[in-house]
Amino acid sequence: GAGVSQSPSNKVTEKGKDVELRCDPISGHTALYWYRQSLGQGLEFLIYFQGNSAPDKSGLPSDRFSAERTGGSVSTLTIQRTQQEDSAVYLCASSSSSDGGNYEQYFGPGTRLTVT
Amino acid sequence: AQSVTQLDSQVPVFEEAPVELRCNYSSSVSVYLFWYVQYPNQGLQLLLKYLSGSTLVESINGFEAEFNKSQTSFHLRKPSVHISDTAEYFCAVKARGGYNKLIFGAGTRLAVHP
Numbered sequence: 001g002a003g004v005s006q007s008p009s010n011k012v013t014e015k016g017k018d019v020e021l022r023c024d025p026i027s028g029h030t031a032l033y034w035y036r037q038s039l040g041q042g043l044e045f046l047i048y049f050q051g052n053s054a055p056d057k058s059g060l061p062s063d064r065f066s067a068e069r070t071g072g073s074v075s076t077l078t079i080q081r082t083q084q085e086d087s088a089v090y091l092c093a094s095s096s097s098s099d100g101g102n103y104e105q106y107f108g109p110g111t112r113l114t115v116t
Numbered sequence: 117a118q119s120v121t122q123l124d125s126q127v128p129v130f131e132e133a134p135v136e137l138r139c140n141y142s143s144s145v146s147v148y149l150f151w152y153v154q155y156p157n158q159g160l161q162l163l164l165k166y167l168s169g170s171t172l173v174e175s176i177n178g179f180e181a182e183f184n185k186s187q188t189s190f191h192l193r194k195p196s197v198h199i200s201d202t203a204e205y206f207c208a209v210k211a212r213g214g215y216n217k218l219i220f221g222a223g224t225r226l227a228v229h230p
Contacts, residue, residue, distance in 0.1 A: 004159075031216055033216070033217060033218075035218075035220075042206075042220055042221065042222040042223055043206060043208075043220035043223070044220075045217045045218065045219065045220075048215050048216065048217050055215060056215045056217060059217070091159075091160065093160075095216060103148055103150075103165070103167070103210060103216060104162050104165070105162075105216070105218060107152075107159045107160040107161070108159060109158075109159045110159065
């Protein structure tokens with residue numbers, strides 16, 4: 001079946017512009033996660049959704065970052081007034097809350113963001 | 117809070133040699149443990165996990181990892197590597213009972229040479 005998809009695959013933007021990154025989770029997966037993979041920082045958790053609510057936003061690095069999820073499906077991560085340090089690969093993952101405790105997260109291919 | 121330390125950023129090894137990728141974690145609560153693999157130009161894939169029971173867990177492609185609670189370690193091993201094992205390997209933890217977020221180590225790049 002279809003996996004987690006993300007768009008765009010690559011995004012180049014100028015410093016100060018806003019960007020939106022999209023994630024389509026696996027159909028039926030109620031949990032959705034955003035992570036960031038950057039040189040020197042490794043893989044960092046950003047935010048976790050259960051349904052449309054975000055009980056854990058502890059990883060968002062600043063108030064320029066926000067995310068929403070609608071219809072318990074698609075999620076959008078928005079970065080306002082981008083800075084060069086925002087350059088990274090943004091990964092989305094989803095999991096089923098009724099997976100019998102497997103806790104496996106399925107990752108998308110990522111969006112590579114470059115801020116010039 | 118949890119943290120994960122992968123002691124080696126890069127591990128070069130010859131084909132058919134054994135390899136061990138080290139992972140240590142710190143947590144004030146019990147955790148589940150995972151190894152993810154990222155092949156070149158591909159997404160992250162779950163390699164194996166420890167949830168409970170036997171402390172030795174195995175993957176379908178010959179990797180194994182052993183949970184050692186006293187040493188807070190979850191090292192990944194393979195007795196004989198192949199060129200196709202070249203990838204970046206990430207150790208991760210999730211707090212039991214908490215939200216499902218994963219805390220990752222910095223990753224270890226395994227380079228298998230002929």
